[in-house]
Amino acid sequence: MIPSRRLATAAGVCYLVTHVASIGGLALYGPVLGNPDFVVGPGPDGRVLLGALFEVVLALAVVGTAIALFPVVRRYGEGAAFGYLGLRTLEAAVIAVGIVSLLAMVTLRQNQGAGTDPAAARTVGRALLAVHDWTFLLGPNFVLGANTVLVAHLLYRSGLVPRFIAVLGLVGGPLIFASAIAVLLGLYGQLSAWGKLAAVPVFAWELALAFRLIFRGFRTPAAAGPLPVGGDPVPVPVGLPQV
Template sequence: MEPSGRLARAAGLCYFVTHVTSIGGLVLYGPVLNDPGFVLGAGPDGRVLLGALLEVLLALGIVGTAVTLYPVTRRHNEAAATGYVALRVLEAAVIAVGIVSLLAVVTLRRHGADGADPAALATTARALVAVHDWTFLLGPNFVCGANTLLAAHLMYRSRLVPRFVAVLGLIGGPLIFASAVAVLFGGYTQVSTWGALAAVPVFAWELALAACLVTRGFARAAAPVPAAV
Protein backbone atom coordinates (compact mmCIF):
# COMPACT_ATOMS: atom_id res chain seq x y z
CA MET A 1 0.00 0.00 0.00
CA GLU A 2 1.26 3.48 -0.87
CA PRO A 3 2.11 5.86 2.01
CA SER A 4 -0.89 8.06 1.14
CA GLY A 5 -3.12 4.99 1.27
CA ARG A 6 -1.86 4.07 4.72
CA LEU A 7 -2.39 7.65 5.90
CA ALA A 8 -5.92 7.68 4.50
CA ARG A 9 -6.78 4.45 6.29
CA ALA A 10 -5.25 5.70 9.54
CA ALA A 11 -7.20 8.96 9.29
CA GLY A 12 -10.44 7.10 8.63
CA LEU A 13 -9.89 4.82 11.61
CA CYS A 14 -9.18 7.87 13.79
CA TYR A 15 -12.50 9.39 12.72
CA PHE A 16 -14.30 6.18 13.64
CA VAL A 17 -12.55 6.18 17.04
CA THR A 18 -13.76 9.72 17.73
CA HIS A 19 -17.37 8.72 17.11
CA VAL A 20 -17.31 5.59 19.24
CA THR A 21 -15.52 7.24 22.15
CA SER A 22 -17.57 10.45 22.11
CA ILE A 23 -20.88 8.57 22.26
CA GLY A 24 -19.59 6.07 24.81
CA GLY A 25 -18.14 8.77 27.03
CA LEU A 26 -21.36 10.79 27.05
CA VAL A 27 -23.42 7.71 27.99
CA LEU A 28 -21.05 6.70 30.78
CA TYR A 29 -20.99 10.23 32.19
CA GLY A 30 -24.78 10.11 32.70
CA PRO A 31 -24.84 9.87 36.53
CA VAL A 32 -22.32 12.65 37.19
CA LEU A 33 -23.93 14.96 34.61
CA ASN A 34 -27.57 14.40 35.52
CA ASP A 35 -27.65 13.57 39.23
CA PRO A 36 -27.14 16.67 41.44
CA GLY A 37 -26.55 14.40 44.44
CA PHE A 38 -23.88 12.28 42.76
CA VAL A 39 -21.03 13.83 44.74
CA LEU A 40 -22.80 13.03 48.03
CA GLY A 41 -23.55 9.42 47.19
CA ALA A 42 -21.60 6.26 47.87
CA GLY A 43 -20.41 3.58 45.53
CA PRO A 44 -17.86 2.87 42.80
CA ASP A 45 -16.86 5.58 40.36
CA GLY A 46 -15.74 3.15 37.65
CA ARG A 47 -18.38 4.28 35.18
CA VAL A 48 -17.22 7.90 35.27
CA LEU A 49 -13.56 6.88 35.14
CA LEU A 50 -14.24 4.70 32.09
CA GLY A 51 -16.01 7.63 30.47
CA ALA A 52 -12.95 9.78 31.17
CA LEU A 53 -10.71 7.15 29.58
CA LEU A 54 -12.91 7.11 26.48
CA GLU A 55 -12.68 10.89 26.25
CA VAL A 56 -8.90 10.71 26.53
CA LEU A 57 -8.99 8.35 23.54
CA LEU A 58 -11.39 10.80 21.88
CA ALA A 59 -8.91 13.65 22.27
CA LEU A 60 -6.09 11.51 20.90
CA GLY A 61 -8.28 10.43 17.98
CA ILE A 62 -9.14 14.04 17.18
CA VAL A 63 -5.47 14.97 16.99
CA GLY A 64 -4.82 11.79 15.01
CA THR A 65 -7.28 12.78 12.28
CA ALA A 66 -5.41 16.01 11.62
CA VAL A 67 -1.90 14.59 11.90
CA THR A 68 -2.60 11.73 9.47
CA LEU A 69 -4.29 14.00 6.93
CA TYR A 70 -1.64 16.72 7.06
CA PRO A 71 1.10 15.11 4.91
CA VAL A 72 -1.37 14.79 2.02
CA THR A 73 -3.51 17.89 2.46
CA ARG A 74 -0.54 20.25 2.82
CA ARG A 75 0.37 19.54 -0.81
CA HIS A 76 -2.87 21.23 -1.82
CA ASN A 77 -3.04 24.09 0.68
CA GLU A 78 -0.44 24.17 3.42
CA ALA A 79 -2.06 27.06 5.29
CA ALA A 80 -5.44 25.33 5.44
CA ALA A 81 -3.86 22.00 6.38
CA THR A 82 -1.89 23.64 9.19
CA GLY A 83 -4.98 25.49 10.36
CA TYR A 84 -6.90 22.22 10.54
CA VAL A 85 -4.19 20.66 12.71
CA ALA A 86 -4.24 23.69 15.02
CA LEU A 87 -8.03 23.70 15.37
CA ARG A 88 -8.18 19.96 16.03
CA VAL A 89 -5.51 20.29 18.73
CA LEU A 90 -7.52 23.15 20.25
CA GLU A 91 -10.68 21.02 20.20
CA ALA A 92 -8.85 18.18 21.96
CA ALA A 93 -7.44 20.59 24.56
CA VAL A 94 -10.91 21.96 25.36
CA ILE A 95 -12.21 18.40 25.77
CA ALA A 96 -9.32 17.65 28.13
CA VAL A 97 -10.44 20.52 30.38
CA GLY A 98 -13.88 18.92 30.55
CA ILE A 99 -12.35 15.56 31.50
CA VAL A 100 -10.40 17.13 34.36
CA SER A 101 -13.50 18.88 35.69
CA LEU A 102 -15.45 15.62 36.00
CA LEU A 103 -12.49 13.77 37.48
CA ALA A 104 -12.41 16.53 40.11
CA VAL A 105 -16.02 15.65 40.98
CA VAL A 106 -14.93 12.04 41.51
CA THR A 107 -12.15 13.25 43.81
CA LEU A 108 -14.66 15.28 45.83
CA ARG A 109 -16.92 12.26 46.08
CA ARG A 110 -14.08 10.08 47.35
CA HIS A 111 -12.28 12.46 49.69
CA GLY A 112 -14.35 15.60 50.14
CA ALA A 113 -17.30 14.24 52.08
CA ASP A 114 -15.50 13.85 55.42
CA GLY A 115 -16.38 16.86 57.52
CA ALA A 116 -17.49 18.93 54.50
CA ASP A 117 -20.73 20.84 54.29
CA PRO A 118 -22.95 18.80 51.94
CA ALA A 119 -24.50 21.91 50.43
CA ALA A 120 -21.09 23.42 49.68
CA LEU A 121 -19.88 20.10 48.28
CA ALA A 122 -22.89 19.83 45.99
CA THR A 123 -22.47 23.43 44.83
CA THR A 124 -18.80 22.84 43.99
CA ALA A 125 -19.67 19.66 42.09
CA ARG A 126 -22.36 21.47 40.10
CA ALA A 127 -19.84 24.18 39.20
CA LEU A 128 -17.39 21.55 37.93
CA VAL A 129 -20.13 19.89 35.88
CA ALA A 130 -20.98 23.32 34.45
CA VAL A 131 -17.35 23.67 33.35
CA HIS A 132 -17.69 20.36 31.50
CA ASP A 133 -20.94 21.48 29.89
CA TRP A 134 -19.32 24.66 28.56
CA THR A 135 -16.35 22.74 27.20
CA PHE A 136 -18.83 20.43 25.48
CA LEU A 137 -20.24 23.48 23.72
CA LEU A 138 -16.94 25.17 22.92
CA GLY A 139 -14.97 22.14 21.71
CA PRO A 140 -17.31 19.76 19.86
CA ASN A 141 -19.48 22.62 18.56
CA PHE A 142 -17.75 25.98 18.07
CA VAL A 143 -14.26 24.68 17.31
CA CYS A 144 -15.54 21.58 15.55
CA GLY A 145 -17.73 23.74 13.32
CA ALA A 146 -14.73 25.84 12.31
CA ASN A 147 -12.40 22.93 11.62
CA THR A 148 -15.11 21.02 9.74
CA LEU A 149 -15.66 23.96 7.38
CA LEU A 150 -11.92 24.31 6.83
CA ALA A 151 -11.36 20.61 6.14
CA ALA A 152 -14.42 20.30 3.92
CA HIS A 153 -13.37 23.35 1.89
CA LEU A 154 -9.92 21.84 1.42
CA MET A 155 -11.36 18.47 0.41
CA TYR A 156 -13.81 20.11 -1.98
CA ARG A 157 -11.14 22.11 -3.79
CA SER A 158 -8.56 19.34 -3.89
CA ARG A 159 -11.06 16.59 -4.76
CA LEU A 160 -9.20 14.19 -2.50
CA VAL A 161 -12.60 12.67 -1.71
CA PRO A 162 -15.90 12.68 -3.64
CA ARG A 163 -17.44 16.12 -3.64
CA PHE A 164 -20.72 15.01 -2.10
CA VAL A 165 -18.73 14.04 1.02
CA ALA A 166 -17.11 17.48 1.17
CA VAL A 167 -20.51 19.15 0.70
CA LEU A 168 -21.76 17.47 3.87
CA GLY A 169 -18.96 19.21 5.76
CA LEU A 170 -19.56 22.54 4.02
CA ILE A 171 -23.15 22.38 5.25
CA GLY A 172 -22.47 20.82 8.65
CA GLY A 173 -19.64 23.08 9.80
CA PRO A 174 -21.52 26.40 9.61
CA LEU A 175 -24.73 24.76 10.85
CA ILE A 176 -23.27 23.36 14.06
CA PHE A 177 -21.41 26.65 14.66
CA ALA A 178 -24.67 28.57 14.26
CA SER A 179 -26.39 26.10 16.57
CA ALA A 180 -23.68 26.69 19.18
CA VAL A 181 -24.35 30.43 18.96
CA ALA A 182 -28.05 29.76 19.53
CA VAL A 183 -27.26 27.61 22.58
CA LEU A 184 -24.85 30.25 23.91
CA PHE A 185 -27.59 32.89 23.87
CA GLY A 186 -30.29 30.61 25.29
CA GLY A 187 -32.21 29.75 22.14
CA TYR A 188 -32.35 26.10 23.18
CA THR A 189 -30.26 23.64 25.17
CA GLN A 190 -27.41 21.77 23.56
CA VAL A 191 -28.88 18.36 24.40
CA SER A 192 -32.20 18.93 22.64
CA THR A 193 -33.99 18.06 19.43
CA TRP A 194 -32.72 21.19 17.67
CA GLY A 195 -29.19 20.61 18.91
CA ALA A 196 -29.26 17.02 17.71
CA LEU A 197 -30.63 17.98 14.28
CA ALA A 198 -27.91 20.60 13.86
CA ALA A 199 -25.26 17.96 14.55
CA VAL A 200 -26.56 15.46 11.96
CA PRO A 201 -24.70 16.89 8.91
CA VAL A 202 -21.35 16.99 10.78
CA PHE A 203 -21.97 13.46 12.02
CA ALA A 204 -22.73 12.36 8.45
CA TRP A 205 -19.68 14.21 7.09
CA GLU A 206 -17.27 12.53 9.46
CA LEU A 207 -18.76 9.06 8.98
CA ALA A 208 -18.83 9.42 5.19
CA LEU A 209 -15.29 10.77 5.17
CA ALA A 210 -14.07 7.95 7.43
CA ALA A 211 -15.73 5.28 5.29
CA CYS A 212 -14.33 6.83 2.12
CA LEU A 213 -10.79 7.05 3.50
CA VAL A 214 -10.79 3.50 4.84
CA THR A 215 -12.34 1.84 1.78
CA ARG A 216 -11.14 4.00 -1.11
CA GLY A 217 -8.33 6.20 0.18
CA PHE A 218 -7.55 9.52 -1.46
CA ALA A 219 -8.59 10.11 -5.05
CA ARG A 220 -5.67 9.24 -7.31
CA ALA A 221 -6.63 11.92 -9.79
CA ALA A 222 -6.39 14.67 -7.19
CA ALA A 223 -3.72 17.19 -8.12
CA PRO A 224 -2.40 20.08 -6.02
CA VAL A 225 -4.36 23.30 -6.46
CA PRO A 226 -3.22 26.86 -5.89
CA ALA A 227 -3.15 27.86 -2.22
CA ALA A 228 -5.29 30.95 -2.80
CA VAL A 229 -8.86 30.64 -1.56
Protein backbone atom coordinates in the same frame (compact mmCIF):
# COMPACT_ATOMS: atom_id res chain seq x y z
CA MET B 1 0.31 0.01 0.89
CA ILE B 2 1.77 3.27 -0.38
CA PRO B 3 2.31 6.01 2.24
CA SER B 4 -0.72 8.12 1.22
CA ARG B 5 -2.96 5.03 1.39
CA ARG B 6 -1.74 4.37 4.92
CA LEU B 7 -2.47 7.97 5.86
CA ALA B 8 -5.99 7.67 4.46
CA THR B 9 -6.63 4.51 6.47
CA ALA B 10 -5.21 6.05 9.63
CA ALA B 11 -7.37 9.15 9.26
CA GLY B 12 -10.49 7.08 8.62
CA VAL B 13 -9.87 4.86 11.63
CA CYS B 14 -9.29 7.92 13.84
CA TYR B 15 -12.58 9.44 12.69
CA LEU B 16 -14.43 6.22 13.58
CA VAL B 17 -12.69 6.06 16.96
CA THR B 18 -13.85 9.61 17.76
CA HIS B 19 -17.48 8.54 17.28
CA VAL B 20 -17.21 5.35 19.33
CA ALA B 21 -15.27 7.05 22.13
CA SER B 22 -17.58 10.10 22.34
CA ILE B 23 -20.76 8.00 22.46
CA GLY B 24 -19.22 5.56 24.95
CA GLY B 25 -17.96 8.34 27.20
CA LEU B 26 -21.32 10.11 27.21
CA ALA B 27 -23.15 6.88 28.08
CA LEU B 28 -20.78 6.12 30.94
CA TYR B 29 -20.99 9.66 32.32
CA GLY B 30 -24.79 9.42 32.48
CA PRO B 31 -25.07 9.09 36.30
CA VAL B 32 -22.94 12.20 36.81
CA LEU B 33 -24.03 14.70 34.17
CA GLY B 34 -26.72 16.95 35.57
CA ASN B 35 -26.45 15.34 39.01
CA PRO B 36 -24.48 17.47 41.50
CA ASP B 37 -25.61 15.10 44.29
CA PHE B 38 -23.06 12.64 42.91
CA VAL B 39 -20.39 14.31 45.04
CA VAL B 40 -22.23 13.50 48.30
CA GLY B 41 -23.57 10.05 47.39
CA PRO B 42 -22.08 6.56 46.97
CA GLY B 43 -21.27 7.33 43.33
CA PRO B 44 -20.43 4.95 40.44
CA ASP B 45 -16.77 5.92 40.36
CA GLY B 46 -15.81 3.09 38.03
CA ARG B 47 -18.17 4.25 35.30
CA VAL B 48 -16.94 7.82 35.51
CA LEU B 49 -13.30 6.76 35.38
CA LEU B 50 -13.97 4.50 32.41
CA GLY B 51 -15.85 7.35 30.73
CA ALA B 52 -12.80 9.56 31.30
CA LEU B 53 -10.63 6.91 29.63
CA PHE B 54 -12.98 6.90 26.64
CA GLU B 55 -12.66 10.67 26.36
CA VAL B 56 -8.87 10.50 26.61
CA VAL B 57 -8.99 8.16 23.62
CA LEU B 58 -11.37 10.62 21.96
CA ALA B 59 -8.94 13.52 22.41
CA LEU B 60 -6.04 11.50 21.02
CA ALA B 61 -8.11 10.37 18.02
CA VAL B 62 -9.18 13.96 17.32
CA VAL B 63 -5.53 14.98 17.02
CA GLY B 64 -4.82 11.78 15.08
CA THR B 65 -7.21 12.77 12.29
CA ALA B 66 -5.32 16.03 11.77
CA ILE B 67 -1.88 14.41 11.92
CA ALA B 68 -2.89 11.83 9.30
CA LEU B 69 -4.57 14.30 6.92
CA PHE B 70 -2.11 17.16 7.24
CA PRO B 71 0.71 15.79 5.00
CA VAL B 72 -1.82 15.25 2.19
CA VAL B 73 -4.07 18.32 2.37
CA ARG B 74 -1.24 20.82 2.92
CA ARG B 75 -0.43 20.48 -0.81
CA TYR B 76 -3.69 22.27 -1.56
CA GLY B 77 -3.50 25.10 0.97
CA GLU B 78 -0.75 25.13 3.57
CA GLY B 79 -2.31 27.88 5.69
CA ALA B 80 -5.68 26.13 5.89
CA ALA B 81 -3.96 22.82 6.62
CA PHE B 82 -2.03 24.33 9.52
CA GLY B 83 -5.26 25.93 10.71
CA TYR B 84 -6.97 22.55 10.68
CA LEU B 85 -4.11 20.96 12.62
CA GLY B 86 -4.16 23.76 15.20
CA LEU B 87 -7.95 23.74 15.63
CA ARG B 88 -8.08 19.97 16.03
CA THR B 89 -5.40 20.23 18.70
CA LEU B 90 -7.41 23.00 20.40
CA GLU B 91 -10.53 20.83 20.26
CA ALA B 92 -8.68 18.00 21.99
CA ALA B 93 -7.36 20.39 24.64
CA VAL B 94 -10.88 21.65 25.41
CA ILE B 95 -12.10 18.05 25.70
CA ALA B 96 -9.26 17.38 28.15
CA VAL B 97 -10.44 20.25 30.37
CA GLY B 98 -13.88 18.65 30.48
CA ILE B 99 -12.34 15.32 31.48
CA VAL B 100 -10.46 16.95 34.34
CA SER B 101 -13.65 18.58 35.67
CA LEU B 102 -15.42 15.21 35.99
CA LEU B 103 -12.36 13.53 37.49
CA ALA B 104 -12.30 16.36 40.04
CA MET B 105 -15.89 15.43 40.96
CA VAL B 106 -14.77 11.87 41.65
CA THR B 107 -11.95 13.14 43.87
CA LEU B 108 -14.34 15.45 45.69
CA ARG B 109 -16.77 12.59 46.34
CA GLN B 110 -14.03 10.23 47.55
CA ASN B 111 -12.68 12.83 49.98
CA GLN B 112 -15.96 13.49 51.73
CA GLY B 113 -15.42 13.35 55.49
CA ALA B 114 -17.59 13.59 58.57
CA GLY B 115 -17.16 17.35 58.75
CA THR B 116 -17.91 18.02 55.08
CA ASP B 117 -20.70 20.47 54.34
CA PRO B 118 -23.00 18.72 51.80
CA ALA B 119 -24.39 22.04 50.55
CA ALA B 120 -20.89 23.37 49.84
CA ALA B 121 -19.93 20.11 48.15
CA ARG B 122 -23.01 20.31 45.89
CA THR B 123 -22.10 23.88 44.96
CA VAL B 124 -18.62 22.80 43.91
CA GLY B 125 -20.16 19.86 42.08
CA ARG B 126 -22.45 22.18 40.11
CA ALA B 127 -19.48 24.37 39.19
CA LEU B 128 -17.50 21.37 37.93
CA LEU B 129 -20.48 20.17 35.90
CA ALA B 130 -20.83 23.64 34.42
CA VAL B 131 -17.18 23.52 33.33
CA HIS B 132 -17.81 20.20 31.59
CA ASP B 133 -20.98 21.49 29.90
CA TRP B 134 -19.22 24.57 28.57
CA THR B 135 -16.27 22.55 27.26
CA PHE B 136 -18.75 20.24 25.52
CA LEU B 137 -20.18 23.29 23.75
CA LEU B 138 -16.86 24.97 22.92
CA GLY B 139 -14.89 21.93 21.74
CA PRO B 140 -17.23 19.54 19.88
CA ASN B 141 -19.36 22.42 18.54
CA PHE B 142 -17.61 25.77 18.04
CA VAL B 143 -14.11 24.46 17.34
CA LEU B 144 -15.38 21.37 15.52
CA GLY B 145 -17.48 23.55 13.22
CA ALA B 146 -14.49 25.72 12.33
CA ASN B 147 -12.04 22.90 11.66
CA THR B 148 -14.64 20.97 9.64
CA VAL B 149 -15.03 23.90 7.25
CA LEU B 150 -11.26 24.13 6.75
CA VAL B 151 -10.62 20.48 5.94
CA ALA B 152 -13.82 20.10 3.90
CA HIS B 153 -12.74 23.10 1.81
CA LEU B 154 -9.33 21.53 1.20
CA LEU B 155 -10.86 18.19 0.25
CA TYR B 156 -13.38 19.89 -2.04
CA ARG B 157 -10.84 21.96 -3.98
CA SER B 158 -8.37 19.06 -4.24
CA GLY B 159 -10.85 16.39 -5.34
CA LEU B 160 -9.23 13.90 -2.96
CA VAL B 161 -12.69 12.59 -1.98
CA PRO B 162 -16.03 12.62 -3.85
CA ARG B 163 -17.55 16.09 -3.91
CA PHE B 164 -20.72 15.09 -2.03
CA ILE B 165 -18.65 14.10 1.00
CA ALA B 166 -16.83 17.43 1.04
CA VAL B 167 -20.13 19.28 0.61
CA LEU B 168 -21.50 17.51 3.70
CA GLY B 169 -18.62 19.02 5.65
CA LEU B 170 -19.10 22.46 4.12
CA VAL B 171 -22.75 22.36 5.19
CA GLY B 172 -22.30 20.59 8.53
CA GLY B 173 -19.47 22.77 9.83
CA PRO B 174 -21.26 26.14 9.62
CA LEU B 175 -24.53 24.57 10.78
CA ILE B 176 -23.12 23.15 14.02
CA PHE B 177 -21.21 26.42 14.60
CA ALA B 178 -24.45 28.39 14.18
CA SER B 179 -26.24 25.95 16.48
CA ALA B 180 -23.54 26.49 19.11
CA ILE B 181 -24.21 30.24 18.93
CA ALA B 182 -27.93 29.56 19.45
CA VAL B 183 -27.16 27.39 22.49
CA LEU B 184 -24.78 30.04 23.85
CA LEU B 185 -27.53 32.65 23.57
CA GLY B 186 -30.02 30.37 25.33
CA LEU B 187 -32.33 29.81 22.35
CA TYR B 188 -32.39 26.05 22.95
CA GLY B 189 -30.45 23.37 24.82
CA GLN B 190 -27.45 21.62 23.35
CA LEU B 191 -29.08 18.20 23.71
CA SER B 192 -32.50 19.43 22.58
CA ALA B 193 -34.14 18.21 19.38
CA TRP B 194 -32.86 21.29 17.51
CA GLY B 195 -29.33 20.80 18.82
CA LYS B 196 -29.29 17.15 17.79
CA LEU B 197 -30.75 17.95 14.37
CA ALA B 198 -28.04 20.53 13.72
CA ALA B 199 -25.38 17.90 14.46
CA VAL B 200 -26.69 15.39 11.88
CA PRO B 201 -24.84 16.79 8.79
CA VAL B 202 -21.44 16.94 10.50
CA PHE B 203 -22.04 13.46 11.97
CA ALA B 204 -22.84 12.16 8.47
CA TRP B 205 -19.79 13.97 7.06
CA GLU B 206 -17.38 12.34 9.46
CA LEU B 207 -18.83 8.85 8.98
CA ALA B 208 -18.90 9.16 5.18
CA LEU B 209 -15.33 10.47 5.16
CA ALA B 210 -14.14 7.73 7.52
CA PHE B 211 -15.58 4.87 5.45
CA ARG B 212 -14.34 6.44 2.21
CA LEU B 213 -10.79 6.79 3.51
CA ILE B 214 -10.69 3.31 5.05
CA PHE B 215 -12.11 1.36 2.14
CA ARG B 216 -11.14 3.43 -0.91
CA GLY B 217 -8.46 5.90 0.13
CA PHE B 218 -7.87 9.20 -1.63
CA ARG B 219 -8.88 9.88 -5.21
CA THR B 220 -6.31 11.08 -7.75
CA PRO B 221 -6.98 14.78 -8.36
CA ALA B 222 -7.27 16.20 -11.84
CA ALA B 223 -3.93 16.59 -13.58
CA ALA B 224 -4.04 20.39 -13.57
CA GLY B 225 -4.74 20.53 -9.86
CA PRO B 226 -5.86 23.61 -7.92
CA LEU B 227 -3.72 26.72 -7.68
CA PRO B 228 -2.20 27.64 -4.32
CA VAL B 229 -1.75 31.22 -3.20
CA GLY B 230 1.53 31.56 -5.06
CA GLY B 231 -0.12 30.68 -8.37
CA ASP B 232 1.98 27.62 -9.29
CA PRO B 233 0.11 24.44 -10.17
CA VAL B 234 -0.07 21.91 -7.36
CA PRO B 235 1.69 18.68 -8.39
CA VAL B 236 -0.43 15.60 -8.59
CA PRO B 237 0.40 13.23 -5.69
CA VAL B 238 2.18 10.16 -6.95
CA GLY B 239 0.74 6.75 -6.24
CA LEU B 240 -2.74 7.71 -5.08
CA PRO B 241 -5.30 5.12 -6.19
CA GLN B 242 -7.66 6.23 -8.97
CA VAL B 243 -11.36 5.61 -8.43
